[in-house]
Amino acid sequence: MNYQWSWSVFLELSPDGVHTYLQTLLMGAGWTIVLALCASICSVLFGSLLAILRTASSRSLNRMAMLYVEVFRNIPLLVQMFLWFFVVPELLPIALGDSLKQMPQPWGAFLPAWLCLAFYGSARMAEQIRAGIQSLPAGQARAGAALGLNEGQVYRYVILPQAFRIVIPPLTSELIGTVKYSSVALTIGLLELTGQARSMQEYSFHIFEAFSAATLGYLAINGLIVLSMRTIERRVAVPGLLGVAGAKAH
Structure with missing residues (x-):
């Protein structure tokens, strides 16, 4: 294959006539970070609630939470994305549905993407947190109850x-x-990082440069997440729950 690499393409003007390709990729990385951050916050909060319902004493709440988790966890993410973008606005009241469909870009794509990732992620987060709750000794909840705490307070102050x-x-x-x-x-x-890389390769025909930059972008973002979470893990490690040796190894 006779492919001519040209890293200077990042300094060329993109089709919008305002930004270079490098700037558009950075803008895409920004949208990736914002979308992932918003979806993750919602996923952790709602996933925690679902995990509580999955492990609560009420059997009906257990079943409701389990139904939610199984529905959102077992439908492919791409299908869910299309449902939120194309189908959900049609199911809402006409005025609300029309306002969503007429929302200016990029917000018209960002909102359904955010909802999709939040609902999908909360089902996955719920199972992880549920496993953490059920890994605790049963005596923890009993000790909280013996102190006079109700079930909600036991979860808040002891279990979670x-x-x-x-x-x-x-x-x-x-x-x-x-x-x-x-x-x-x-x-x-939504022109997030992958979307901007794809746009760049379509207009500049520099496929490898575009997706090499996107790859480095994802590695940088996820590398920062890993380092941050390892720092948090070391600081909150509790001997007997997270092994002291394991915590030090990180």
Whole structure:
């Protein structure tokens, strides 16, 4: 293959006539970070609630949470993205649906992408946090009840603080996954990092340069997540829950 590499293409003007290709890639990385951050925050919060419902004493709440998790976890992410973008606005009241469809870009694509990743991610987060809760000795909840705490207070003050320490490693994987899943948003028109790389290769025909830059971008973003989460893991490690030797090894 006789391919002519040209890294100077990043300094050339992009089709918008304002930014260089390097600037558009950085803008795409910014949208990737914002989308992943917003979706991750919602996923952790809602996933925690689902994990509580999955492990609560109410059998009906257990079943409701389990149904949610199984539905959103077992439908392909791409299908969910199309459902949020094309189908959901049609199911809403006409005025609300029309306002969503007429929302200016990039917000018209960002909002459904955010909702899609948040609902999908919360189902995955819920299972990780549930595993952390169920890994704790049953005596922890009984001790909280013996102190006069109700079930909600037991979760808040006893169970969840310990469970979150345990599940930091799998939560790190989920956060990294959210960054990678955000690339699916290009299918509905959001020019995040992958979308900008694809646009660059279509207009400049420099395929390898475009996706090499995107690869480095994802490595940098996810590398920062890994380092941050390892720092948090070391600082909140509790002997007996996270092994002291394991914590020091990180």
